[in-house]
Amino acid sequence: MARHLITSAIPYINGIKHLGNLVGSQLPADLFARYQRARGHEVLFLCATDEHGTPAELAAAKAGKPVAEYCAEMHEVQARIADGFRLSFDHFGRSSGPQNHRLTQHFAARLFDAGLIEEVVEQQMYSHADGRFLPDRYIEGTCPNCGFDSARGDQCDNCTKQLDPVDLINPHSTISGSTDLEMRETKHLYLRQSVMKDQLESWIDSKTDWPVLTTSIARKWLHDGDGLQDRGITRDLDWGIPVRRGDEDWPGMEGKVFYVWFDAPIEYIACAEEWVDAGKGTDWERWWRTDKGAADVRYTQFMGKDNVPFHTLTFPATILGSGEPWKVVDYIKSFNYLNYEGGQFSTSRGRGVFMDQALSLLPSDYWRWWLLSHAPESSDSEFTWENFQSSVNKDLADVLGNFVSRVTKFCRSKFGETVPSGGTFGATEEALITDLSARVETYAAMMEAMEVRKASQELRAIWVVGNEYLQTAAPWSVYKEDPQAAAGIVRLSLNLAALYAVLSAPFIPDAASEIATAMGLGDLSWPDDVPSALNRLSEGDSFAVPDNLFRKITDDELAEWKQRFAGVRD
RNA sequence: GCCUCGGUAGCUCAGCGGUUAGAGUUGACCGCUCAUAACGGUUAGGUCGCAGGUUCGAAUCCUGCCCGAGGCACCA
Numbered sequence: 001m002a003r004h005l006i007t008s009a010i011p012y013i014n015g016i017k018h019l020g021n022l023v024g025s026q027l028p029a030d031l032f033a034r035y036q037r038a039r040g041h042e043v044l045f046l047c048a049t050d051e052h053g054t055p056a057e058l059a060a061a062k063a064g065k066p067v068a069e070y071c072a073e074m075h076e077v078q079a080r081i082a083d084g085f086r087l088s089f090d091h092f093g094r095s096s097g098p099q100n101h102r103l104t105q106h107f108a109a110r111l112f113d114a115g116l117i118e119e120v121v122e123q124q125m126y127s128h129a130d131g132r133f134l135p136d137r138y139i140e141g142t143c144p145n146c147g148f149d150s151a152r153g154d155q156c157d158n159c160t161k162q163l164d165p166v167d168l169i170n171p172h173s174t175i176s177g178s179t180d181l182e183m184r185e186t187k188h189l190y191l192r193q194s195v196m197k198d199q200l201e202s203w204i205d206s207k208t209d210w211p212v213l214t215t216s217i218a219r220k221w222l223h224d225g226d227g228l229q230d231r232g233i234t235r236d237l238d239w240g241i242p243v244r245r246g247d248e249d250w251p252g253m254e255g256k257v258f259y260v261w262f263d264a265p266i267e268y269i270a271c272a273e274e275w276v277d278a279g280k281g282t283d284w285e286r287w288w289r290t291d292k293g294a295a296d297v298r299y300t301q302f303m304g305k306d307n308v309p310f311h312t313l314t315f316p317a318t319i320l321g322s323g324e325p326w327k328v329v330d331y332i333k334s335f336n337y338l339n340y341e342g343g344q345f346s347t348s349r350g351r352g353v354f355m356d357q358a359l360s361l362l363p364s365d366y367w368r369w370w371l372l373s374h375a376p377e378s379s380d381s382e383f384t385w386e387n388f389q390s391s392v393n394k395d396l397a398d399v400l401g402n403f404v405s406r407v408t409k410f411c412r413s414k415f416g417e418t419v420p421s422g423g424t425f426g427a428t429e430e431a432l433i434t435d436l437s438a439r440v441e442t443y444a445a446m447m448e449a450m451e452v453r454k455a456s457q458e459l460r461a462i463w464v465v466g467n468e469y470l471q472t473a474a475p476w477s478v479y480k481e482d483p484q485a486a487a488g489i490v491r492l493s494l495n496l497a498a499l500y501a502v503l504s505a506p507f508i509p510d511a512a513s514e515i516a517t518a519m520g521l522g523d524l525s526w527p528d529d530v531p532s533a534l535n536r537l538s539e540g541d542s543f544a545v546p547d548n549l550f551r552k553i554t555d556d557e558l559a560e561w562k563q564r565f566a567g568v569r570d
Numbered sequence: 571g572c573c574u575c576g577g578u579a580g581c582u583c584a585g586c587g588g589u590u591a592g593a594g595u596u597g598a599c600c601g602c603u604c605a606u607a608a609c610g611g612u613u614a615g616g617u618c619g620c621a622g623g624u625u626c627g628a629a630u631c632c633u634g635c636c637c638g639a640g641g642c643a644c645c646a
Contacts, residue, residue: 055646135645136644136645137645188644212575220641233644260646261646264646305575305640305641306646309641336640337640339639344639379577379583379639380638380639381583382582384581384582394594394595398608401606401608402606403608403609404605405605405608406605406609408605409605411604413604453583454584457584457593464609467610470604470605474604476603476604477603548606
């Protein structure tokens with residue numbers, strides 16, 4: 001039995017995520033976790049909310065709530081929605097938890113002792129009215145280059161020139177609008193990633209089996225410009241993890257917090273500790289410390305491409321630099337972006353479908369199936385309502401749902417709601433078993449390799465095989481001459497439905513569970529081989545005809561939704 | 571501007587040096603009638619973004635151009 005540690009990129013706290021965020025990390029991670037559990041492996045699947053940073057503070061202010069309260073509420077909201085999508089986290093933690101505070105401060109101390117943290121005094125823009133230092137993007141003014149009046153402190157959106165906040169004419173805070181700004185001296189900690197460049201590079205070079213998307217982004221950062229740059233890991237903010245050197249104060253760093261991108265990945269570890277503290281587990285170090293039982297763990301991370309630099313460079317630099325035997329990631333599965341109807345999903349403009357809205361339209365299986373079978377693995381991919389409608393109606397309702405329906409209803413009308421006896425396997429059945437055996441093997445190989453689209457294609461092909469078999473075997477015709485032979489065909493077909501429940505569960509857990517319940521299947525453990533799997537339901541076992549598993553999306557609904565989600569979400 | 575990735579059938583995508591370029595969907599036709607008018611079969615549909623080059627041979631490698639997306643670091 002293998003041991004799989006699986007983490008999904010942790011979603012930021014400032015609102016409900018859209019379908020593009022979901023398909024880029026949490027959903028494929030869940031697919032993999034469910035598959036590995038089904039194979040009988042030990043799995044720890046962790047996710048959390050990423051709660052620190054300026055955007056969280058601003059979102060809380062906009063909501064008129066203290067930031068801690070806002071984060072606690074949004075965490076609950078996100079947890080509930082994750083549950084709605086059947087994301088099977090073993091724990092859904094919070095980066096603001098005490099475990100992460102301790103651990104982040106611990107790492108900072110270790111890195112400082114190793115000479116990998118440098119104190120740097122620099123100038124940053126301070127806003128008196130806001131009472132805070134402002135990140136470059138929160139300062140706007142007139143571009144000295146083109147005269148555009150809403151140029152941001154980091155870059156002018158009009159002429160695209162890179163800017164420094166001090167370059168702006170009439171700079172003001174985008175938070176308060178105040179022009180009462182000044183450059184002030186402030187001290188920050190920098191993680192000396194540059195020192196570890198060679199070590200990180202040879203580590204990346206050794207990962208020849210990783211997706212090119214992952215390694216190419218990592219290499220770009222390693223070689224871009226002057227090479228891997230040191231990174232500031234502290235900020236002048238109130239909301240975050242106080243800068244401390246382990247248990248001790250950090251002289252000169254009073255009132256500062258760690259930068260969100262420093263503490264967020266550490267939450268992957270802290271989350272395991274939360275999992276234990278929540279009473280769900282007993283030993284988190286067994287998953288994270290190679291000196292305490294984690295040597296045989298295989299660690300897989302899932303994320304969108306925007307998160308790759310931090311997971312391939314910054315976080316590894318953090319845990320390797322500590323000099324302690326932490327588990328380092330074995331495989332990083334990264335995804336491109338999902339676009340929406342010819343443009344991008346946009347959180348700020350409310351363009352596209354958000355997770356809560358999706359669940360209000362249709363059950364999670366519909367979304368899970370479409371999103372996973374169209375996962376943006378090799379390039380950006382596109383959500384269109386037409387495509388969603390045709391895929392869901394065809395694949396789920398017609399191919400799978402209708403198969404279960406026709407088999408169970410035919411049996412009920414001819415033999416009652418009991419698996420019928422009689423009949424023997426002939427050439428058609430042998431061919432079916434041969435075909436299915438090969439397909440199930442391919443399917444498992446694709447799931448193992450996290451080839452999400454290809455796995456979904458193979459699963460669909462497996463469903464199609466059932467319909468082909470029925471067409472060839474034609475029990476409705478055979479029944480007229482030889483009811484016994486028809487019974488054999490039906491018994492095999494019922495077993496096919498049961499097999500589909502098992503194989504489909506990682507993609508569409510709710511429908512799989514409905515089929516399993518209807519078929520009287522106790523557990524959904526993976527079949528050793530197809531022949532034995534097709535004998536799971538025996539003569540005389542009772543079953544029920546389930547309600548239609550999937551309904552179809554109508555043209556009217558499509559038209560309405562298309563219009564509804566094109567606009568702006570408040 | 572620089573860098574990265576992509577541009578293959580109406581649509582969503584696979585193939586990434588070697589037989590007549592594939593799948594699903596859509597369209598047309600045939601079959602079946604157990605089933606959510608569902609299923610099965612046949613078939614139509616492509617100068618593989620454009621132009622050069624390398625090669626016995628290129629969708630596949632190289633160069634240039636066009637189009638789309640993303641990144642260019644203290645933004646999450």
